[in-house]
Amino acid sequence: MIDEYLSLIEAAPEGIVEIDEGGSILLVNEAAERMFGYPRAELLGQGIEMLVPESRRAAHRERRGAFQKEPASRQMGFGLELEARRKDGSAFPVEISLSTVTARGGRRFAAMVRDISGRVEVTRRVFELERSESAKVARANRLKSEFLANTSHELRTPLQSITGFAELLCEAPEDTLSPKYRRFAGHILRDSRHLTALINDILDFSKIEAGKLDLVRELFPVGDAIAEVMESLAAQVESKRQSVTIAVPPGLAIDADRLRLRAILMNLMSNAIKFTPEKGRIAVTATGDEKRVEVVVSDNGIGIAEEDQAAIFDPFITVRRGLREGTGLGLAIARNLVELHGGVLTVESKLGGGSAFSFVIPSRDGNGAKISRPRVVLVVKDQAPGKNLLADTVLACGFQLVLCVSQESAMATASRLQPDVIAVENPQLPAVYSSNRRTAHIPVLLILDQEHADSEISSGTAAVLTQPVSPDSLVEVLQRLSDGV
Numbered sequence: 043m044i045d046e047y048l049s050l051i052e053a054a055p056e057g058i059v060e061i062d063e064g065g066s067i068l069l070v071n072e073a074a075e076r077m078f079g080y081p082r083a084e085l086l087g088q089g090i091e092m093l094v095p096e097s098r099r100a101a102h103r104e105r106r107g108a109f110q111k112e113p114a115s116r117q118m119g120f121g122l123e124l125e126a127r128r129k130d131g132s133a134f135p136v137e138i139s140l141s142t143v144t145a146r147g148g149r150r151f152a153a154m155v156r157d158i159s160g161r162v163e164v165t166r167r168v169f170e171l172e173r174s175e176s177a178k179v180a181r182a183n184r185l186k187s188e189f190l191a192n193t194s195h196e197l198r199t200p201l202q203s204i205t206g207f208a209e210l211l212c213e214a215p216e217d218t219l220s221p222k223y224r225r226f227a228g229h230i231l232r233d234s235r236h237l238t239a240l241i242n243d244i245l246d247f248s249k250i251e252a253g254k255l256d257l258v259r260e261l262f263p264v265g266d267a268i269a270e271v272m273e274s275l276a277a278q279v280e281s282k283r284q285s286v287t288i289a290v291p292p293g294l295a296i297d298a299d300r301l302r303l304r305a306i307l308m309n310l311m312s313n314a315i316k317f318t319p320e321k322g323r324i325a326v327t328a329t330g331d332e333k334r335v336e337v338v339v340s341d342n343g344i345g346i347a348e349e350d351q352a353a354i355f356d357p358f359i360t361v362r363r364g365l366r367e368g369t370g371l372g373l374a375i376a377r378n379l380v381e382l383h384g385g386v387l388t389v390e391s392k393l394g395g396g397s398a399f400s401f402v403i404p405s406r407d408g409n410g411a412k413i414s415r416p417r418v419v420l421v422v423k424d425q426a427p428g429k430n431l432l433a434d435t436v437l438a439c440g441f442q443l444v445l446c447v448s449q450e451s452a453m454a455t456a457s458r459l460q461p462d463v464i465a466v467e468n469p470q471l472p473a474v475y476s477s478n479r480r481t482a483h484i485p486v487l488l489i490l491d492q493e494h495a496d497s498e499i500s501s502g503t504a505a506v507l508t509q510p511v512s513p514d515s516l517v518e519v520l521q522r523l524s525d526g527v
């Protein structure tokens with residue numbers, strides 16, 4: 043029976059080494075002889091530490107002591123680098139399982155040793171390969187972006203001339219161009235515009251990918267950007283007889299790059315128009331505070347199937363490939379631009395049930411509210427010339443100022459410019475503005491100097507301050523008035 047066990051140990055593919063409590067080697071099998079490079083005779087009776095690299099012997103002795111105090115079957119070398127030493131002094135990585143054998147002569151400890159140098163080497167190679175592959179991919183990506191940026195520039199110049207001449211042909215007098223050729227010119231114009239849009243998109247996209255797009259962020263009313271984009275899309279909305287609702291709280295400021303915000307809005311809003319049938323409804327709403335602004339562009343158009351919703355943000359993906367206008371880059375760029383601002387762009391949609399694209403742009407320092415101030419304050423100065431304290435304060439507080447020096451010009455300017463607040467120093471004036479149809483809705487702030495502090499206040503006065511006015515109270519009042527509170 044014992045012999046059978048011994049031959050089993052002898053034939054085991056793993057190295058087996060048994061030691062006594064003092065650490066002397068009692069038994070080794072053939073695999074251990076091969077692994078460590080010692081003939082059996084040189085191992086038996088020797089201390090186990092001879093199989094451990096010199097630098098690790100002390101630690102090994104200590105750990106062996108700890109294990110003997112609290113022995114349990116366990117595997118060593120998982121996740122840690124365990125090393126053994128061959129006769130020739132070379133070290134190799136191993137995995138070891140330990141078990142305790144209680145025999146008549148006292149306890150013994152058996153170690154099963156597996157040489158894992160092959161596995162470690164494979165892992166190392168895979169790791170190196172992955173590292174060099176990802177460096178290659180990064181380089182290829184950069185080269186691709188540079189190539190795209192360069193070629194896009196080269197392509198734009200000749201395209202500009204093609205588009206320009208095609209425009210001229212389309213506008214040629216009736217008698218110089220037959221309807222057929224005029225139609226051809228129309229095709230050239232349409233397709234060259236499409237190409238220009240595509241190239242501009244590619245240029246933007248490659249700039250973003252190459253990390254070359256720097257944002258120029260500032261605080262400005264988000265409603266302005268929405269209104270501008272809406273204006274340039276008005277013809278399309280009209281031709282599809284769609285209805286558009288825009289809801290933006292007055293004075294809501296966004297901390298963004300104006301040009302890029304316009305590009306984001308342009309993509310979302312033109313998509314909403316494009317993918318919504320005639321007479322459909324489109325809504326643009328903005329909400330937020332000093333920390334963030336969220337814009338939602340929703341439509342009741344064709345919608346996007348759930349399985350396509352992730353892919354539409356990938357470059358060059360258009361779900362309905364039949365549509366020629368799109369480049370498939372719009373949403374990829376829009377998402378990248380939002381993310382450059384530290385924000386997120388998401389979609390909620392149902393096939394046939396419309397879509398809602400939302401993006402959030404956080405302000406850089408939670409300071410967004412500071413400029414959610416009236417854009418224009420009209421200051422009417424018909425008092426003693428030279429006293430410009432009020433105008434100075436308005437300017438110093440960051441408001442836009444329109445200064446009028448006569449009552450007539452002030453009324454004309456207010457009607458035309460529709461300022462957010464009118465500031466006057468003459469107690470009679472509020473009544474004048476509130477009785478005019480074009481200015482009745484504009485809040486009038488009356489600022490009295492000491493001399494007139496006790497004057498009677500005319501109707502139509504939205505707020506009164508008495509000089510000297512502190513900048514803080516002026517900002518607070520202007521803010522309140524422009525918000526319509």
Ligand code: ADP
Nearest residue numbers: 313314317354360361362368369370371372373
């Ligand atoms: P494109 O230039 O084709 O509009 P985008 O990247 O802007 O490219 O959009 C990708 C695709 O996402 C579109 O081709 C369309 O299939 C889908 N899509 C985008 N916006 C909407 C929307 N409001 N309603 C339905 N589908 C949309």
